[in-house]
Amino acid sequence: MAVYTIAFFAHAIEVAFSVRNNADNDQTKFDFSRTERSGRIGSAMMTLAFTLLFAGVIFRGLSAHRVPWGNMYEFSITGALAFSGAYLFALKKYKLRWLGLPVSIAVLLTLGTAVTLLYRPSAPLVPALKSTWLAIHVSAAIVSGGVFLLANAVAATYLILDRIEEKGPRPAWALRLPSLEVLDQLSYRLVAFVFPLWTFAVIAGAIWAESAWGRYWGWDPKETWAFITWVAYAAYLHARVTIGWRGRRAAWLCLFAGSTFLFNYVYVNIWGTGRHTYSGL
Amino acid sequence: MSITPELGAVGFLRWIWRQLTSMRIALILLLLLGVAAIPGSIFPQRSQNPMKVQEFFTNNPQLARWLDRVKIFDVYSSPWFSAIYLLLFISLVGCVLPRTLEHLKAIGAKPPLTPKFLDRMEFHNDLDQNPSSLDVAEKWLKKNHFRVRREANSISAEKGYLRETGNLLFHLSLLLILVAVGVGSLYGSKGEAILNVGERFINTPTSYDNITFGKFQREGSLIPFSLNITNFVATYDPATNAPTDYKLTVQSANPIGSKPITRIIKVNSPLTFASTKIYLQANGYSPVVTVKDKSGKVVFSGPVAFLPQDGNLTSVGAIKVPDMKPQIGFVATFLPTADRSAASGAFSSYPEVLDPRLLLSVWAGNLGLDSGVPQSVYRINTSKMTRIGLKALTLNQSYDFGEGSITFDGWKSWVNLQIVDDPGKMYALAGGLLAVLGLLISLFTRQRRIWVKISDRVEVAGLAKNGVPGLKEEVEALVKVLKG
Numbered sequence: 182m183a184v185y186t187i188a189f190f191a192h193a194i195e196v197a198f199s200v201r202n203n204a205d206n207d208q209t210k211f212d213f214s215r216t217e218r219s220g221r222i223g224s225a226m227m228t229l230a231f232t233l234l235f236a237g238v239i240f241r242g243l244s245a246h247r248v249p250w251g252n253m254y255e256f257s258i259t260g261a262l263a264f265s266g267a268y269l270f271a272l273k274k275y276k277l278r279w280l281g282l283p284v285s286i287a288v289l290l291t292l293g294t295a296v297t298l299l300y301r302p303s304a305p306l307v308p309a310l311k312s313t314w315l316a317i318h319v320s321a322a323i324v325s326g327g328v329f330l331l332a333n334a335v336a337a338t339y340l341i342l343d344r345i346e347e348k349g350p351r352p353a354w355a356l357r358l359p360s361l362e363v364l365d366q367l368s369y370r371l372v373a374f375v376f377p378l379w380t381f382a383v384i385a386g387a388i389w390a391e392s393a394w395g396r397y398w399g400w401d402p403k404e405t406w407a408f409i410t411w412v413a414y415a416a417y418l419h420a421r422v423t424i425g426w427r428g429r430r431a432a433w434l435c436l437f438a439g440s441t442f443l444f445n446y447v448y449v450n451i452w453g454t455g456r457h458t459y460s461g462l
Numbered sequence: 463m464s465i466t467p468e469l470g471a472v473g474f475l476r477w478i479w480r481q482l483t484s485m486r487i488a489l490i491l492l493l494l495l496g497v498a499a500i501p502g503s504i505f506p507q508r509s510q511n512p513m514k515v516q517e518f519f520t521n522n523p524q525l526a527r528w529l530d531r532v533k534i535f536d537v538y539s540s541p542w543f544s545a546i547y548l549l550l551f552i553s554l555v556g557c558v559l560p561r562t563l564e565h566l567k568a569i570g571a572k573p574p575l576t577p578k579f580l581d582r583m584e585f586h587n588d589l590d591q592n593p594s595s596l597d598v599a600e601k602w603l604k605k606n607h608f609r610v611r612r613e614a615n616s617i618s619a620e621k622g623y624l625r626e627t628g629n630l631l632f633h634l635s636l637l638l639i640l641v642a643v644g645v646g647s648l649y650g651s652k653g654e655a656i657l658n659v660g661e662r663f664i665n666t667p668t669s670y671d672n673i674t675f676g677k678f679q680r681e682g683s684l685i686p687f688s689l690n691i692t693n694f695v696a697t698y699d700p701a702t703n704a705p706t707d708y709k710l711t712v713q714s715a716n717p718i719g720s721k722p723i724t725r726i727i728k729v730n731s732p733l734t735f736a737s738t739k740i741y742l743q744a745n746g747y748s749p750v751v752t753v754k755d756k757s758g759k760v761v762f763s764g765p766v767a768f769l770p771q772d773g774n775l776t777s778v779g780a781i782k783v784p785d786m787k788p789q790i791g792f793v794a795t796f797l798p799t800a801d802r803s804a805a806s807g808a809f810s811s812y813p814e815v816l817d818p819r820l821l822l823s824v825w826a827g828n829l830g831l832d833s834g835v836p837q838s839v840y841r842i843n844t845s846k847m848t849r850i851g852l853k854a855l856t857l858n859q860s861y862d863f864g865e866g867s868i869t870f871d872g873w874k875s876w877v878n879l880q881i882v883d884d885p886g887k888m889y890a891l892a893g894g895l896l897a898v899l900g901l902l903i904s905l906f907t908r909q910r911r912i913w914v915k916i917s918d919r920v921e922v923a924g925l926a927k928n929g930v931p932g933l934k935e936e937v938e939a940l941v942k943v944l945k946g
Contacts, residue, residue, distance in 0.1 A: 308706065308707055308729040308730070309730070311707070311729070373905050376901065376905065377901040377902050381898050388891065391887065392730050393730050394741070395741040396652075396882065396884070397884075397890060397891075399510065400499075400510065400537075400538045405503040406503060409499050412495055413496055416493050419488070424485055
């Protein structure tokens with residue numbers, strides 16, 4: 182419990198830093214003379230926040246003596262971690278700092294919800310969750326989710342910029358954003374990169390279900406929606422690679438696929454029935 | 463005259479086939495499959511929760527009948543859902559098989575000829591004339607594992623054939639999974655049995671509370687094993703009352719009569735006999751009671767399994783004594799750790815048995831067991847009965863209800879074992895793993911071509927499938943080598 186308090190402070194500090202990060206990025210919109218510096222501060226804060234949140238998740242695990250993926254509070258903080266991790270990774274490879282603002286807002290909202298609404302004291306796992314597959318299945322699903330959501334953010338940005346460019350030249354704040362083609366390619370890359378991991382997460386889930394519930398697939402609501410997400414992203418990849426969809430249509434399909442993932446996470450966890458509902462949330 | 467319609471029919475079939483194997487239709491089917499899966503997650507399904515379906519029927523009989531007609535309660539075995547995935551897999555076969563043959567041919571073949579106009583390709587470079595360019599280029603390309611086709615004054619090189627291999631492997635694996643699912647449902651069996659600690663289970667169809675066989679599975683093909691339920695221990699977290707561990711100890715003998723071996727079954731570690739697995743699915747309490755008639759003769763004695771209602775194992779059940787006149791039924795609640803509150807009356811405050819209580823309401827009359835309508839073992843239809851008594855019993859206490867007496871002797875734990883034989887499982891697993899492998903190979907292999915051509919100058923150019931990155935650097939490296 183004491184260890185958990187430290188973790189909670191880590192979250193609090195993390196949240197505070199993210200807020201500063203927001204402010205910094207807001208300035209980049211209006212004050213181009215300070216762009217470079219505040220942007221870099223934002224990225225540094227994001228990295229620091231990521232490290233602290235990482236420590237927070239680790240402490241949560243230590244305080245519960247298990248992997249910290251037993252309820253929705255823990256999924257959410259780990260999901261936020263994966264999401265910002267995916268952003269930081271992409272930041273290294275591509276010039277993505279413009280995404281810092283929406284990413285940090287999304288992480289803040291997730292953490293806020295987690296700390297206020299979803300918080301549960303750390304507790305041992307129910308017998309069904311006591312398996313090595315918990316670590317494998319859940320971590321694969323959470324990382325996939327983080328990257329899917331990032332791809333969604335990129336696709337959404339594409340659609341917004343596309344709408345703006347239709348009307349005329351980009352306004353000042355959007356000048357620094359990459360071209361539409363780059364955004365289009367980027368969301369595809371992210372999905373193509375993480376689709377095998379998602380496939381693996383589903384299969385790992387099936388293997389676990391086989392040893393815990395006596396069947397590897399049973400159309401439990403969570404399984405059904407995981408399948409729908411898988412099918413939607415498979416359709417997206419085929420549409421791009423084989424038929425050659427680009428741009429607006431591909432972005433919409435990407436958003437649709439991503440929303441099935443979110444729906445699965447929010448709806449099935451909170452209002453759903455079936456075997457994926459565990460103690461509390 | 464007579465040939466035309468025949469040709470028409472063949473032509474029509476060919477047209478259907480071409481449509482079905484087109485990517486556009488496959489994509490539509492794929493999305494349709496996703497959409498078709500949705501109702502199964504919204505409406506209760508018979509295969510998962512028949513009780514919920516029953517409930518839906520009681521609450522909305524009119525709507526339920528209509529929904530049932532379109533198989534909304536059996537989505538995943540419905541004709542329309544099957545139609546979508548079967549069409550999709552036919553489309554997949556029609557697409558993947560020709561491509562597999564083509565790919566097998568391509569593996570042995572040389573890269574395609576150098577195109578005439580290299581300046582239309584990506585990363586086109588013009589270099590000064592140098593007669594040894596082709597030799598240098600060939601050496602470099604071979605060193606970098608390109609497949610090289612050398613012509614008189616040009617080289618065509620290709621790399622990344624594995625991409626298509628992975629792609630095909632992925633799709634063929636999906637077919638394997640479908641076949642495995644089919645094998646599992648046609649040749650498997652799945653059943654459940656509720657057993658009290660101390661009881662013996664023999665693996666024959668009659669020992670099960672319910673069992674379903676695959677279409678081609680014969681009833682006699684069950685593996686001949688027996689289990690003695692020797693012990694069951696559930697541990698709980700005292701802070702949250704949540705269970706932390708279930709441990710079932712059995713003496714198993716396979717075949718029946720052989721020397722028994724002590725085995726442990728836990729939630730995540732079933733007991734395995736070949737393709738048959740025995741899972742610990744649920745548990746609860748069976749109060750042990752003795753019922754005597756007016757003369758003091760024992761008319762019923764033994765444990766009766768009760769159904770847990772909450773996390774603290776407040777359990778409800780029914781004790782039916784049809785051999786008394788009039789017939790007697792006890793509608794009962796078992797509290798492992800009895801507690802009281804003004805709001806909800808008697809309830810259980812902890813899932814372990816610390817202070818057990820058996821709450822009874824005694825009914826006399828006709829139990830309706832001979833009506834032919836199947837009854838729940840946990841409930842009594844009291845429509846033709848009258849209540850003659852009400853009592854809360856502590857351990858070893860007796861209650862005289864006029865027509866006889868009942869004694870609360872103790873309790874036993876029961877476990878619900880699920881026994882599943884799925885011979886397709888290993889194929890499905892293999893299919894799944896191969897699918898991931900295929901995906902990784904195809905999504906991380908970059909397929910690209912590089913050409914070198916000499917005329918009055920030296921031209922270098924390349925082409926990357928799907929515009930994958932990295933080709934530019936490769937072409938630049940080759941140009942650097944050629945420049946010396």
